[in-house]
Amino acid sequence: MSTVDTTNYDSTDLNGFYSWTETLRGIQYGPGCLETALPKFLDLIGAKKALIVTGRSLYEKTDVVKQVEAVLMKRDAYGGVFFEIGQHSPIAGIRKAQKLFKEAGADVIVAVGGGSPIDASKAILYNLQKENGGPLLKQIAIPTTLSAAEYTAGAGFTNDEGHKIAVADPQLAPSAIILDAKLTLATPERLWLSTGMRAVDHAVENLYRPQVPPPLKHLGYAALADLFVNLPLSKANPEDVNVRQKLQIAAWMSLWPQRFEKYSAVGLSHSLGHKLGATYSIPHGITSCLTLAPVVALKAETASREDKEWLANALFYLRIPPSGSIDKDILILSDAIRNLVRNLGLASTLAEYKVPKEDLPLIAEKALGRADDPVHSKVVKLLESLY
Incomplete structure (x- = not known):
């Protein structure tokens, strides 16, 4: 007799606001x-x-x-x-x-x-x-x-x-x-696949980014499911236009257009990517390959219960069995992201881009917005792990 896994963490954030962008026709x-x-x-x-x-x-x-x-x-x-x-x-x-x-x-x-x-x-x-x-x-x-x-x-x-x-x-x-x-079709493979990881970054960080309403989080889950399936397929068969079209739609779902009532800060992976990218000439897609998996792992330690629930529930959409522990499930998600990066041939290090180790405390400070942030030392360690 088959059984159905009923693990489903009970997210309770049922208040919010959604508005379509005024401009998009x-x-x-x-x-x-x-x-x-x-x-x-x-x-x-x-x-x-x-x-x-x-x-x-x-x-x-x-x-x-x-x-x-x-x-x-x-x-x-x-x-x-x-x-x-x-x-x-x-x-x-x-x-x-x-x-x-x-x-x-x-x-x-x-x-x-x-x-x-x-x-x-x-x-x-x-x-x-x-x-x-x-x-x-x-x-x-x-x-x-x-x-x-x-x-x-x-x-x-x-x-x-x-x-x-x-x-x-x-x-x-x-x-x-x-x-x-x-x-x-003419987009270089590394650029195409790494920006696909940027879309993965959008979908994951929208699970804990402020002011993102639940329907858009669920679109993020759908985006993750499609990206995890179709990015490897696109690497295996770069000329498959239908797979590429599915990926374009998944990228759309990963960052569905919306208006925020006020400025909504990006997540830590994006913030680190912004500080690393322009200063050290690292493409944005590659910064996501570097930072997203360890940032997700850090969330198992530092995130709110609500944010942990949204992250842990992503395993269902990736068809990965849950462990029964919310923190372990987030670490499993982090490993899945890391494995996807590796399987796409996109693994790299900060050393490859000549990022000086002495810069790491300042990079962490700028990404967090302040030097006295309680997780500053953890983010420095996260960056050190990328060598």
């Missing part, structure tokens, strides 16, 4: 949807001339940007392309793109690529609004990675001193998003 998804989706969205938001914002590699080494250019030219809506957006969105590139946007007489940005061009485009539009007044102009995002920057209303970029800073406004969220998996 639509998400079109499906292999090959670019040609019909982009004209539709231009009409929907009333845009006449678009500047494409992207990175150099995508522009010079693939035909992805040329496909977008062709659609815009067919509509007589092409205002040029700026392809000097680097990793972590340096401010120098943002300034150049602002100048080109004005010279082209553009009224919309079409951001093509990963989180850097999408966040850079938000910063460009933010700065233009500060310069000129009036409403924020709009962005159409065409992501080719799984970093999910297109679903947020904030933008992170690197200032002249090499520090990651952010701007946020509900109107900065892209007005339209096009998820065309065919456009991701």
Whole structure:
């Protein structure tokens, strides 16, 4: 006689708030949807001339940007392309793109690529609004990675001193998003899979991030289930467009668009990634590969009962038998994340990126927001373990 495991920790956070972002007009998804989706969205938001914002590699080494250019030219809506957006969105590139946007007489940005061009485009539009007044102009995002920057209303970029800073406004969220998996085929494997781990990071940290309501946490569970299945499948068969499309949808579920009543802090893995990424030139996807599993393990020691319950229940969606102990279940989840990173060929160390050990206390302090945080010493030890 078979039995059904009834372990289900009783989360009790039944109070909260949810609102859809004001800006997003639509998400079109499906292999090959670019040609019909982009004209539709231009009409929907009333845009006449678009500047494409992207990175150099995508522009010079693939035909992805040329496909977008062709659609815009067919509509007589092409205002040029700026392809000097680097990793972590340096401010120098943002300034150049602002100048080109004005010279082209553009009224919309079409951001093509990963989180850097999408966040850079938000910063460009933010700065233009500060310069000129009036409403924020709009962005159409065409992501080719799984970093999910297109679903947020904030933008992170690197200032002249090499520090990651952010701007946020509900109107900065892209007005339209096009998820065309065919456009991701040219994305390098390491970038594709590591940004998939970034999506895993989003889904896991939303289980304990402040102000995330229960329905979105359950979407995070669904995202985790799909990411754990389809990331290895995509590594095994990179040309499978259907698997890639499923991963784009899973990344969407991992960071479902929402408006917060007030600023909602990111989780510790993201905060550490922000401090490590720009300063030491570590890609965001790789920072998630480094930090997420040990941060989850730390939560077994430091998290509230409520947050522990949400984390432990993730095992059900990953089809991993529970241990009967909430703290052990969180450690099992941490091991599952670590094994996924290893199986995807993404394991690395801080030593590989030449992060000085003497910097670790300051990195922990900046990630936590204060030097006297009760878990500061534990976070320093966590970072030491990444060598």
